[in-house]
Amino acid sequence: MVTREEEMQEILDQVLSKITPGDEERVAMERIASRLLERINGFSDEHGVCGMLVGSAARDTWVSGEHDIDLFILFPESTERERLEIVGLLIAGSVLSDAERIEERYAEHPYLHGVVNGYGVDVVPCFNIRDPSKIKSAVDRTPHHNSFVREEISGLEGDVRLTKQFLKRAGIYGSELKIHGFSGYLAELLIIHFRSFMNLVRDAVDWKPGEVIDIKGHGARAHENPLVVVDPTDPGRNVAAALSLDNMCRFIDSARNFLEDPKIEFFFKAHQTPPELGEIRELLHKRGSVLIGVQFQKPDVVDDILYPQLEKMERSTKKLFKMHDFRIINTGSIVSKKNIYIIFELFDRELPSVKKHIGPPVWARADAERFKAKYHEKKTLSQIYIKNGRYVIEIERRYRTPGPLLREELSKCGLGKDLRDAIREQKFQILSKEELLTKSDHEVRIFIHQLLTHNDP
Structure with missing residues (x-):
């Protein structure tokens, strides 16, 4: 008879066989990374720089199918910031000279992102700081992260891959502001601390907000985040600062569910047929609620600028509805290639004429x-x-239905600067239920179904 432990191990082995890069994939990644590193190091005599491969590709913790290469250009610590930015971009441009496309992005200072043979490549200038407590910019920590993980991760690479895949399936992988989830570095630190994926999930089932993990025993500075993982290279920093309370709780819940009923579906989503239009209409009919949306053009800004502004806009619009007595059931936003949609499910189709004013x-x-x-x-x-x-x-009452309220008052809400033009110049549309279902993108209809049912993304 197969024990629960053996059943779990069989599942983990199946997952690892699917997510561990094969020899051909590794060679392709290494070949491109080496070629680009050589280009960076070709500038060492002229500018005193050296190249470093960082991230999961450097630590052998990447998941098969991930085509991301992170390269850092390390400048001498004495370099002026302005020179680092100017020369760094020139070197990055030369490194990516044969890229299919290149775009300038911005962290604390500019860097370049390009696509080379299907691989997304970030080329990031930074200061080569020996003491991580004296960094000049946030990205200066990364080489120290790289060194620490490479020293500690040997033999645990498979457990990191399992953790990343588990988090991806739960929709909580990625520290960017679009997701508020677990970063790759955080996943690596959790495995370094707990020594295996199974130890991690067994511990996570009892986590509560305020959980502290301090690998090096530095002593945690006070943080108000739900999960605190002290950066072993910088004791004042919480590696889990970007993680939201809801996503921490989703991880706890997923860990409990996996241990209770282990299945490979906790790592890979089963194939699902997209919902038909009639199915969504029937769902809305059963719920008896009101669906309304705001559509406007997506501004040309990076995600880490766009999504905080979207969150601010959602909060402001919720306050607007509450102020005028409209009760919200669900709300969410989706960004397509060209447009942004903010969608609200409301209890009330129409309010009475009378309003009690206190x-x-x-x-x-x-x-x-x-x-x-x-x-x-x-x-x-x-x-x-x-x-x-x-x-x-x-x-x-001035507004009895939600449409006129949004049309007249939305521009007065708190809006991020990049969303302000679209809204305040009336460059937005108020979409009814039917318009959302029939005129919007196909992915918006899928999002509406998820918003109403809370099915897995």
Whole structure:
């Protein structure tokens, strides 16, 4: 009879056989990385730089199918920042001279991203800082991360791959602001600490907000994040700072579910047929709720600038609905190639004409007099009366349905600077349920189904 442990190990072995890069894939990656590194090092005499391969490709923790290469140009510590930025981009451009496409991106300073033979390549200038406590920019930590992990990870590479694949399947892999999940470096540190994937998930089932992991015993500085993993190369930094509470909880829940009923589906999504239009309509009919969306053109900015602004816009719009008594069930945003959609599911299709307006406490005399004077001459639906020590009056509601509210008031909400033009110049559309289902992109309909059902992404 197969034991639970043997069953789990069989699943993990199956997963590893699918996600471990083969010889051909490794050779292809190494060939490209070596060629590009040689180009960086070709500038060593002229500019005193050296190249370093970092990230999962350098640590052999990458998952088969991942075609990402991270190369750093290390400048002498004494280099002026302006020179690093200018010369760094010139060197990066030369390194990527045969790339299929190149784009300039920005971390704390600019770097280049290109595609070479199907591999996404980042070429990032940084300062070669010996003491990580004296870094000049955030990316200066990366070479130190690289050295630490390479020294500690030997024999644990497969467990890192399992962890990454598990996180990917749960939709919580990636520290970028679009996801608020686990970074690759965080996954590596967790395995270095727990020594295996199984040890990690067994421990995670009992995690609570405020969990602290301190590999080197530095002593954690106070952090307010749900998970604190002290950076072994920089004790003041929390490697898990980007992880949201919900995504930490999703990991805990996935770990519990896997241990209770181990299946390969915790690592790979089973094939699912996209929902038909009729299925979504039937779902909305059963729910009896209202669906409304805002569509506008996607600004030309990188994700780490775009997504915080989107979150701000969502929060502001929720406040707008709440202020006008519309109750939200679900909300979410999706970014397609050209457009952004923010979608709301509401309880109320139409509100009554009457709105109860709560005024100041009776004992706040000056405020009370202003309130009474304001509504003395106005057309109202009731006299001013007192309830729970406050003046109350019933007035006619300005917005009874959500569409006009969004159309008139959305531009007054808190908006990120790159979204402001599209909204404040009325370059947006309010989409009804039918317009969302029939006129929007196919991926938007899939997103709506996920928003309503909370099925796995």
